[in-house]
Amino acid sequence: MTENVSSPALMLWLAPPGARAWRCTPAPAEVRNFHTTLPDYSPTPLTELPPLAAELGVSRVFVKDESCRLGLPAFKALGSSWAVHRVLSARTVSGDEPVTLVTATDGNHGRAVARTARLLGHHAHAFVPQGVHPQAVAAIVAEQAEVTEVAGPYDEAVRLAAEAAAAPAAVLVQDTAWPGYEQIPGWIVEGYSTLCVEIDEQLTAEGIVAGPDLVAVPVGVGSLAQAVITHYRSRPSGRAPALLSVEPAAAACVLESLTHGAPVSVTTGATAMAGLNCGTPSSIAWPYLHSGLDAAVAIPDPDSARAALDLAALGVYAGPCGAAALAGLRAALTGVGAGERRTALGLDSASVVVLLSTEGPTANPHSTLDH
Incomplete structure (x- = not known):
């Protein structure tokens, strides 16, 4: 059961020592193999940005740029493609006919589900909350999906x-979980693991075999963060990096839950970081977030907008959600108490940092940047 609380202002949570020692089971190795069979698959760039390393007082900063993933402007297709593959494989064994894939979305996930459905000859129905830009809705419609706009969050x-998915020949493909609905969200999380495997390979090519010292990841319901935690907390050797989650101050359900020590629901507000505008952590993500995160930060929209402009000046184009990782890292590593936070996170002038830029500017029409 979750408690309803108000969303916090800008604040930071630090875990007690031990998050880097926590261990879990790794994602299945066959996920990456599946993705390599897809026609549009190729690893997304891992771009080094020395000016950010100098600004933040670390050795090297890399940005994992998800602005073009499987032909879409965000990382979400990794999860939806693997989950739909698992769903349809199970139904094929039963001899079932084509299905309607139903989902709720702030934009990117729904578009990814709709694209997957269209390519495989199935149908999609996306429920879109208020506040999503009409261009994001139009992008889902362009994938031949039915869209229902909801007068609510x-x-x-x-x-x-979830109610619509109870219809015959319909399946809910949702990237958040709750008790009784956890298998398909778990497959979506598994799908995101390919992103982390690519980072390992790309850092190794840069001579960084032991992995990063810190990874910053934008968070909505926590599914991508769960995948990142699973990857780095299941490795038998190498660095155990500090892991930092970043949310909008208007929708910081993970930070609020960590502060309370239990999952809570927050009342969300408007934010340009539309893909992170979520009020309740995923039930399957919560144990990983609680045990595996080192820190969580909530940031205001202007910080994300500034980060997007700074990334663009360095040749990496990100929407508000994608730029949140840089904004959150700045909040953690600068300002009053920064020295103590750097020590708690295990960072110094020799550290290697990876930022996950989860979307390109075309993924969120609130962004004024054009790739």
């Missing part, structure tokens, strides 16, 4: 999508 869209 993301959590309400999820509820209505």
